[in-house]
Amino acid sequence: MTIRIYNTLSGKREPLKTLKSGHVKLYVCGITSYDYCHIGHARSALAFDMIVRYLRYRDYKVTYVRNFTDIDDKIIARARQQNCSSDELASRFIDEFYLDMDKLGIDRPDIEPRATDHIPEMIEIITELIDKGMAYQAGNDVYYIVDSFPDYGKLSRRNIEDMRAGARIAVNEQKHNPMDFVLWKGSKPGEPTWESPWGAGRPGWHIECSAMSRKYLGTTFDIHGGGKDLIFPHHENEIAQSEGANDKPFVTTWIHHGFVTIRDEKMSKSLGNFLTIRDILSSYHPEILRFFIFSTQYRNPLDFSESAMKNATLGLEKLYECMAAIDVLDPDIGDEQAKALLTDVDKQKIGALEERFQNAMDNDFNTAQAQGIFFDTVKTINRNLSILSSSPAQSDIDIFKNAASTLKKLADIMGLLRVDAVTFLAEKNQKLLDKINIDEKMINLLIAEREQCRIEKNWSRSDQIRDELLAKNIELKDGPSGTEWSVKRN
RNA sequence: GGCGGCGUAGCCAAGUGGCUAAGGCAGUGGUCUGCAAAACCAUUAUUCAGCGGUUCGACUCCGCUCGCCGCCUCCA
Structure with a gap:
């Protein structure tokens, strides 16, 4: 090679x-x-x-x-x-x-x-x-x-x-x-x-x-x-x-x-x-600019536009979200007796990450292809994470943790995924929140009220609250552990 | 005019002659949900600007045509 x-x-x-x-x-x-x-x-x-x-x-x-x-x-x-x-x-x-x-x-x-x-x-x-x-x-x-x-x-x-x-x-x-x-x-x-x-x-x-x-x-x-x-x-x-x-x-x-x-x-x-x-860095995280720059091979022309930057933003966040999901996994949660979730095919795919990355980069530093390989790997990880049980097999946890550290090591060559994933996403949310200038306490109050409505099956008031918040760009997500909110991107 | 390069799905973008033409965004259908959102799953190019040629076989090599960009002055 x-x-x-x-x-x-x-x-x-x-x-x-x-x-x-x-x-x-x-x-x-x-x-x-x-x-x-x-x-x-x-x-x-x-x-x-x-x-x-x-x-x-x-x-x-x-x-x-x-x-x-x-x-x-x-x-x-x-x-x-x-x-x-x-x-x-x-x-x-x-x-x-x-x-x-x-x-x-x-x-x-x-x-x-x-x-x-x-x-x-x-x-x-x-x-x-x-x-x-x-x-x-x-x-x-x-x-x-x-x-x-x-x-x-x-x-x-x-x-x-x-x-x-x-x-x-x-x-x-x-x-x-x-x-x-x-x-x-x-x-x-x-x-x-x-x-x-x-x-x-x-x-x-x-x-x-x-x-x-x-x-x-x-x-x-x-x-x-x-x-x-x-x-x-x-x-x-x-x-x-x-x-x-x-x-x-x-x-x-x-x-x-x-x-x-x-x-x-x-x-x-x-x-x-x-x-x-500095024009760009005033509105975008430096890694977004890097992600954008490396989204095509270095010899090709690269057209700058707001939509291309938005695409880069979404792509980078997708990688960070996967990293965050793995980071929050307790390394000791694994059950030695539990049946492994990952199939051989999935294990192989995740395990091939570094070799595939090298092949892409050996080919005239093809960062676009390398990014594609990151996403391909993340897709396999996300699919398994989404169905992970509360007492997962230790071997699965180990594979996820290893994959995350390999991904970080390789992404670092392009200067990506250098920030702590949870922090990156929290900062992103805070930045969006700052832009719309809204009172966080108010959001939590409304969510609490809606929680009560939902218990009482008062769907019309509950949906009204959700719509009100959405009008202010606050999106609600009802999950098993309660309602979470995030700022919607325009 | 000379030289170099590019033209792959709605958009961005890989593809080193033969394996299902990666991946992302957007779209559509589904799982989940009270309904949603998010997430996940599935799906989206019988075809690679067009026409010829070489080859058992071409997105990939060659020629021509069309379109776009760059260099020929300082420029990353």
Whole structure:
């Protein structure tokens, strides 16, 4: 059983290969830090968080590097607007990013380099490229000679001629060739600068990742990840720089995740159709966002909508309700003599949970399928729980308890079921209750009155009370141990 | 225009050529209930955008057509 991953470079799903046995070196392009993060950024961070957790669960050692781009045109422009330095602005939004990540329960990568802390490393690579005749200085800028790298286009599957034909590339007078891209930008007055052999300036975007990945992971490493929109030009250019400078293969496997869309359009700042992570977390529990993100495989587009979030809410609650039902079972209630309720088929199904989960996740981290397997297992458990006798067989109790702990362990890879189930459901109810602003004492009084009516078989008054409460979104459930109430979801 | 991807039930979504086309939401019928609700059970695609082809056999591979999305400029 091997983990198979879709590799953008080959266009195929292939078995995971690592340079060093059992050790995955992973580099992921992080954010450009100049604003609050939106759900698309959350998807990226969550996807790789899940991948790293799964690899570790499968006993790989993982070295996970994710950078911050903290110098860039947009940062400079925004800082100017806000009357602060680029560094202050970038640092501020890195702090905000961490607040979001922490709320989402996303682990920190092992190494989180900032671009501006690695200027010497970038200058070094640029120097190497110039020495090899793969880059040239023009004015105060330095450009990469795309024609010097024969493999240019191998990741994004395009050839230079086609791209040259595209009219959308602005021709810069300084460039020898419109396709050449910038490695070092001479600075304009008032911009942050660093000294270099080519004068004061700042690095281009692509060189950052070549420099930082080489420093922390070496000239060749196992997996490089990012959003699909980074394939071209960013990752293509990284390959050109790194392989050009190092004369070694850059990355074995390229992983690219799909976008979050709204009404089937890519969420982006320019379209103004984005929602920030904190927008979402103000109305949804972080695990609901996680459940939603993982409800489709990471490479597919994921359309955000209220109804999709409601679906995710219901799904997550369904899992928690099963966990709560098992949690409240007294582990010592079991009767050693009682006849077991679970059939062999059911036992087999419950017992197969972990293996089925692994099969799904081995198949390019198919979290959607994995969630389906959770539900399938929960269905079997619920069916048996619903007919559990008051003195159940000890073997049944043990199986339920084991299943719950396995389910929690596996769900944790997606960051789900981390909260105590009973607490989660109680908080959910409280939150709904807060929203409708109703007096709990009043509810209990009415329930008591209705209880009396029911004893007296005064059905009309009893039903009237129930309808009154329902009008206020309070749902009554008559069970063997009395009447319970809950807040109905709209 | 070039390149990449997608099109599976009312909606979301798995499916690594051959086993009953997972699972969730919604719907319908039932058990339970004074009636309900919740829960549980059952049921919901002779068919996988369309048309051809390869194959003993295709949702799965190939070709074409239609529709949608993305990249080709910064972008997760």
